[in-house]
Amino acid sequence: MQTPILEMQAITKEFPGVKALKDVSFKVARGEIHCLVGENGAGKSTLMKVLSGVYPFGSYSGDIVFDGEVQRFRSIRDSERAGIAIIYQELALIPDLTVYENIFLGNEIAQRGLINWNETIKQAKQMLDMVRLSVNPEAKVRDLGVGKQQLVEIAKALSRNVKLLILDEPTAALNEDDSENLLDLLRGLREQGVTCIMISHKLKEVISIADSVTVLRDGQTICTLDAHKGEVNEQVLIKHMVGRELDNIYPKRESQGFGDIILQVRDWNAYSPALGRQVLHNINFHVRRGEIVGFAGLMGSGRTELALSIFGNPSGYKLSGELRLNDIPQHFQQPEDAIRAGIAYVSEDRKGNGLVLIQDIKQNITLANLQAISRHQIVDDNAEIRIANEYRQSINIKTPSIEQRVSKLSGGNQQKVCLAKWLFVAPDILILDEPTRGIDVGAKFEIYSLMNRLVSQGMSIIMISSELPEVLGMSDRIYIVSSGRITGELPIEEATQEKIMYLATL
Amino acid sequence: MSLQQVQEQGRSGSFISDLQRILRENIREYAMYIALFVIMVVFAILTKGVFISSRNLSNLLNQTGYIAVLAVGMTLVIVIRHIDLSVGFLAGFLGAVAAIALSSWGLPTLIVIPMVLILGILAGLITAFPVAKLGIPSFVASLAGWLIFRGALQVVTAGTGTIIISDDSFNAIGNAFIPDIPNIGILNEVHKLTLLLGVAAIAWFVYSEIQNRKTKISYQFEVLPFEIFVLKLVFISVVVGAITWILANYNGLSWTVVIMLLVVAVYHFVSTKTVLGRHIYAVGGNPEAAELSGINVKRIVFIVFGSMGMLSALSGILYASRLQSATTTAGTLFELDAIAAAYVGGVSAAGGVGKVTGSIIGALVMTSLTSGMNLMSVDIAYQYIVRGAVLAAAVIFDVYTRRSS
Ligand SMILES: Nc1ncnc2c1ncn2[C@@H]1O[C@H](COP(=O)(O)OP(=O)(O)OP(=O)(O)O)[C@@H](O)[C@H]1O
Ligand SMILES: [Mg+2]
Numbered sequence: 001m002q003t004p005i006l007e008m009q010a011i012t013k014e015f016p017g018v019k020a021l022k023d024v025s026f027k028v029a030r031g032e033i034h035c036l037v038g039e040n041g042a043g044k045s046t047l048m049k050v051l052s053g054v055y056p057f058g059s060y061s062g063d064i065v066f067d068g069e070v071q072r073f074r075s076i077r078d079s080e081r082a083g084i085a086i087i088y089q090e091l092a093l094i095p096d097l098t099v100y101e102n103i104f105l106g107n108e109i110a111q112r113g114l115i116n117w118n119e120t121i122k123q124a125k126q127m128l129d130m131v132r133l134s135v136n137p138e139a140k141v142r143d144l145g146v147g148k149q150q151l152v153e154i155a156k157a158l159s160r161n162v163k164l165l166i167l168d169e170p171t172a173a174l175n176e177d178d179s180e181n182l183l184d185l186l187r188g189l190r191e192q193g194v195t196c197i198m199i200s201h202k203l204k205e206v207i208s209i210a211d212s213v214t215v216l217r218d219g220q221t222i223c224t225l226d227a228h229k230g231e232v233n234e235q236v237l238i239k240h241m242v243g244r245e246l247d248n249i250y251p252k253r254e255s256q257g258f259g260d261i262i263l264q265v266r267d268w269n270a271y272s273p274a275l276g277r278q279v280l281h282n283i284n285f286h287v288r289r290g291e292i293v294g295f296a297g298l299m300g301s302g303r304t305e306l307a308l309s310i311f312g313n314p315s316g317y318k319l320s321g322e323l324r325l326n327d328i329p330q331h332f333q334q335p336e337d338a339i340r341a342g343i344a345y346v347s348e349d350r351k352g353n354g355l356v357l358i359q360d361i362k363q364n365i366t367l368a369n370l371q372a373i374s375r376h377q378i379v380d381d382n383a384e385i386r387i388a389n390e391y392r393q394s395i396n397i398k399t400p401s402i403e404q405r406v407s408k409l410s411g412g413n414q415q416k417v418c419l420a421k422w423l424f425v426a427p428d429i430l431i432l433d434e435p436t437r438g439i440d441v442g443a444k445f446e447i448y449s450l451m452n453r454l455v456s457q458g459m460s461i462i463m464i465s466s467e468l469p470e471v472l473g474m475s476d477r478i479y480i481v482s483s484g485r486i487t488g489e490l491p492i493e494e495a496t497q498e499k500i501m502y503l504a505t506l
Numbered sequence: 507m508s509l510q511q512v513q514e515q516g517r518s519g520s521f522i523s524d525l526q527r528i529l530r531e532n533i534r535e536y537a538m539y540i541a542l543f544v545i546m547v548v549f550a551i552l553t554k555g556v557f558i559s560s561r562n563l564s565n566l567l568n569q570t571g572y573i574a575v576l577a578v579g580m581t582l583v584i585v586i587r588h589i590d591l592s593v594g595f596l597a598g599f600l601g602a603v604a605a606i607a608l609s610s611w612g613l614p615t616l617i618v619i620p621m622v623l624i625l626g627i628l629a630g631l632i633t634a635f636p637v638a639k640l641g642i643p644s645f646v647a648s649l650a651g652w653l654i655f656r657g658a659l660q661v662v663t664a665g666t667g668t669i670i671i672s673d674d675s676f677n678a679i680g681n682a683f684i685p686d687i688p689n690i691g692i693l694n695e696v697h698k699l700t701l702l703l704g705v706a707a708i709a710w711f712v713y714s715e716i717q718n719r720k721t722k723i724s725y726q727f728e729v730l731p732f733e734i735f736v737l738k739l740v741f742i743s744v745v746v747g748a749i750t751w752i753l754a755n756y757n758g759l760s761w762t763v764v765i766m767l768l769v770v771a772v773y774h775f776v777s778t779k780t781v782l783g784r785h786i787y788a789v790g791g792n793p794e795a796a797e798l799s800g801i802n803v804k805r806i807v808f809i810v811f812g813s814m815g816m817l818s819a820l821s822g823i824l825y826a827s828r829l830q831s832a833t834t835t836a837g838t839l840f841e842l843d844a845i846a847a848a849y850v851g852g853v854s855a856a857g858g859v860g861k862v863t864g865s866i867i868g869a870l871v872m873t874s875l876t877s878g879m880n881l882m883s884v885d886i887a888y889q890y891i892v893r894g895a896v897l898a899a900a901v902i903f904d905v906y907t908r909r910s911s
Contacts, residue, residue: 378780
């Protein structure tokens with residue numbers, strides 16, 4: 001084997017109160033696809049941020065040898081210059097700029113300060129060809145789907161002559177087709193000699209693409225596995241990640257049958273003045289007490305819009321149709337009304353509209369239900385601390401303190417804070433929008449068990465998910481949504497991946 | 507790593523290294539106190555002690571009053587990511603309304619004050635309307651208010667020019683001091699009630715800090731190392747004590763200072779302890795998340811602007827009372843002083859961050875600069891330049907320290 005392109009030795013990185021990385025070593029061979037896996041908070045993102053100079057030299061200890069040289073990156077610019085590009089889970093594109101402007105942002109093709117737009121567009125086209133994306137380079141990024149935006153990010157990285165491409169959970173927000181497309185692209189780049197590091201919680205994908213896999217747990221390297229020696233399979237990965245065997249990802253639930261219909265939606269239409277088009281067409285569905293109803297479909301099929309239109313309609317759609325809660329017609333003007341009526345919505349976009357990132361864990365958990373811990377409008381700080389500590393334990397939020405800002409939590413733990421916030425509201429109907437996006441297998445199991453516990457206590461859950469195994473593993477009944485319409489309803493006994501995919505693409 | 511370890515680690519350092527660490531970690535918060543302290547020392551030296559004389563400090567605090575109440579309201583406005591430019595001329599206009607009500611209509615002070623405060627609230631709500639309901643940027647909506655209130659001020663003062671206020675009880679607000687208790691034999695030459703209040707404030711402060719620390723420890727939260735905690739208590743007690751002593755040696759607490767302290771106390775309480783306060787900061791931190799959490803964002807905008815209007819009215823009352831008249835230019839540039847005070851006091855333009863108490867320090871910084879430079883008879887042109895530089899420095903420092911943390 002050649003000399004590795006990257007060798008990180010004895011990396012230790014501390015944050016106030018947390019040792020995120022302890023003596024981590026990490027080696028990547030030239031031209032391979034190397035996957036990095038581990039539980040939420042294991043330190044994957046932190047390791048990559050150390051590598052790319054987000055945490056500058058001096059703020060960690062240990063050595064980075066890249067391309068045969070010891071590197072001391074003081075900023076992302078330094079690592080970019082050395083040929084490292086990192087794509088964060090949160091896309092860093094500017095929605096109102098065009099594709100080509102985004103690709104060359106910060107790296108403009110210019111003579112004496114004047115940008116040569118013709119050359120820019122020409123080269124942008126080449127980059128887009130390389131990532132096999134057929135969009136007009138003059139389109140605005142805002143108008144592309146997430147999958148395509150992801151590809152634009154990669155094009156942007158490629159435009160900088162990248163030797164090592166790092167992707168932090170690139171497929172978390174992608175549907176199966178887009179994911180497959182992206183993985184193909186990575187294989188293509190491997191042919192061209194680009195080395196890739198990919199972080200992912202989707203083990204199937206890891207197994208299908210990785211040449212080798214490194215597992216991190218609690219800030220330490222557990223092992224590096226070689227796929228070509230057949231060392232990589234789901235069981236082994238889970239065992240190393242979680243530290244124990246997990247034989248069934250979807251916990252069994254004793255179904256005692258369901259109660260009455262609690263939510264009934266009829267002839268539901270939504271017109272979006274902002275988009276200037278109809279986003280929901282004639283939706284009919286119902287949910288019974290104690291039932292988990294899955295909403296399957298492709299990314300962008302209108303499921304989030306449906307959830308929000310029910311949940312007090314914060315986007316200001318023009319609605320028509322009927323919504324009955326316990327057989328009483330309701331007209332929610334704002335989320336406040338829906339919450340009061342017993343509906344909760346856990347957003348798919350935790351950073352954008354789920355959490356107040358600059359506030360701490362306890363403030364986020366109590367935000368939607370401050371009245372419960374207040375007397376005469378005065379918040380009882382002690383009650384707040386007790387509540388937050390309870391959730392920290394019961395759903396296992398990994399943090400040094402409930403006074404930690406949520407911006408400093410790992411992605412998966414942020415998701416748990418979101419969940420805790422809505423559990424504290426104790427709703428009758430819990431709408432979960434992509435509840436396990438970016439969550440590790442162990443935590444997924446915990447969340448699934450929690451869902452089972454909740455429905456056995458009589459709560460009803462609407463689960464929007466783009467991951468078919470999850471929909472099939474957890475739901476009692478499944479609706480399939482496509483282009484703002486419900487194209488099918490399947491009881492769980494009759495549901496199969498093939499049927500759902502067929503209905504989802506109608 | 508467990509919390510226990512964290513605390514032990516926190517405690518293991520020596521006193522000096524602890525102090526350095528804590529100063530470094532909280533530099534943003536302490537910087538404005540340090541800045542205020544430095545400014546005071548510099549002016550004290552440059553004016554050979556005149557600046558920290560009882561008389562001048564008392565004056566300084568009275569001048570801070572009408573800016574400080576605006577800065578308190580402005581802090582919350584900036585926390586929810588808005589701005590209100592109309593407050594200066596609104597204060598001027600409502601001050602003139604108060605003057606007219608007192609002088610021409612002969613209404614008593616006790617009726618005029620609530621009336622003007624209510625008018626202030628209404629004006630604030632009107633500014634909030636296009637912002638909350640139509641999504642108009644508050645910069646534009648309040649710029650319109652700036653023009654309208656400026657015009658209104660000139661309309662109401664057009665006939666008479668300056669309106670003289672001869673109501674003594676009204677003029678007392680900006681010029682008189684709280685009464686003293688009868689002499690008891692000792693300390694006859696100082697203002698004893700002021701002294702008593704100062705001592706009570708220190709006692710209450712020390713008590714609540716100790717209680718607070720106890721609760722935190724019982725929940726195993728991180729607290730300051732013990733020595734530094736004591737140092738903090740001593741330092742703040744000494745500062746408050748010194749100010750009290752200096753004031754007590756002059757005329758004691760003025761009504762303006764009492765009002766200012768009350769406003770800060772109430773706003774501090776509301777912003778840190780109540781559901782409303784939490785909602786305000788959540789809306790500032792992430793409006794979308796706040797709305798999806800069932801907070802009525804529009805309502806919060808109305809409340810914050812309404813409160814801003816009320817405080818503008820209060821500012822106008824304090825100013826008119828201090829001058830014992832309403833002038834055609836009253837309120838000019840108040841809004842900029844208030845905004846500057848809020849920024850110096852640590853509010854962040856990105857929203858969701860900023861303390862009411864900080865804005866008072868910011869207001870003190872800004873008035874200290876004016877007052878000190880006036881004492882040294884610095885040309886007004888240079889005064890503007892210096893104040894601008896201080897504001898720029900504060901904001902640059904803020905952005906810089908936030909980024910590095
Ligand atoms: N800026 C920060 N300040 C304090 N602690 C941090 C900060 N960033 C990360 N951490 C902590 O470091 C640990 C590792 O976090 P990291 O984001 O690397 O996890 P991760 O493996 O990427 O997890 P996930 O799969 O959930 O994204 C976590 O315990 C996290 O709380
Ligand atoms: Mg991560």
